[in-house]
Amino acid sequence: MKAIIACAGTGGHINPGIAIANKIKEKDNTSEILFIGTDRGLEKDLIPRAGYNLQTIDAYGLSKEISVNNLKKIIKTIRGFSQSKKIIKEFKPDIVIGTGGYICGAVITSANKLKIPTMLHESNAFPGKAVKMLLKRTDVVMVSFEEAKKRLPKAKKVVVTGTPVKSLKKELSLSEKIALKEKYKLNPAKPSILAFGGSQGAKVINDAVIDIAAKKLNRNYQILLSSGQKQYDYVKEELKKKGLKIDNLERYKSSTIYV
16 A cells, blocks of 8 residues: 655644554555655654655645735745645555645645545544645545534545544653653652643643742652743743753753654
8 A cells, every 4th residue: 555644834733644654554564655744844853753754845824914925935835736746646645645734735636636535634623724625625534523523514524533643552661761861861769740732832831830940849840841842942031031041950851842
């Protein structure tokens, strides 16, 4: 089996795509899988790290704003359609799967025009714009919630699958736990808490942890904060305002962890 998976931007789109790829390989390890994304999002790190090939196209989320910058994005996104078609023709997939987001517009439309079966996965209870726009070009829409099904009345076929996850629960050995604590310079004698708000972080969570660190409320435990790539500098600056240096905190470490 040969499959193309289109996903870009955030872990919410990319991780389900990787999970789908892993399941395909689990069922048939001779399967060939190619990802299509952009050269800007987390996909350029997550997908190669998962062991899959990634090809990129021009694609942007568009707004109704009238500006030179938005016009440039529209022109580049249109170019992405021909780029997608070229990749699909060369790879010759049996199926093309999208996990939502702006990248799916060019990829799913191109596959549909080339008469290749298409599928979309929607992780949210309220389907996104891309999924709604591509219903007529998609053979099957997979959704995570039953509630989403009734919000896609024009879909050809909707199946409730849940959200694919990359791995099941894993029990870490004592040596693995020690190695991880050493990696993040955590005190092995204290309980550790991981705080995160998804692949891009969440400001409300970051602010809460900043407050905890500033007030030294976590004397009996330590926090590893996944701040999100875009908010790392913000967290560092806020801590600095409170007289705290991010690299010198005893029970508080902040870094970018892709989840």
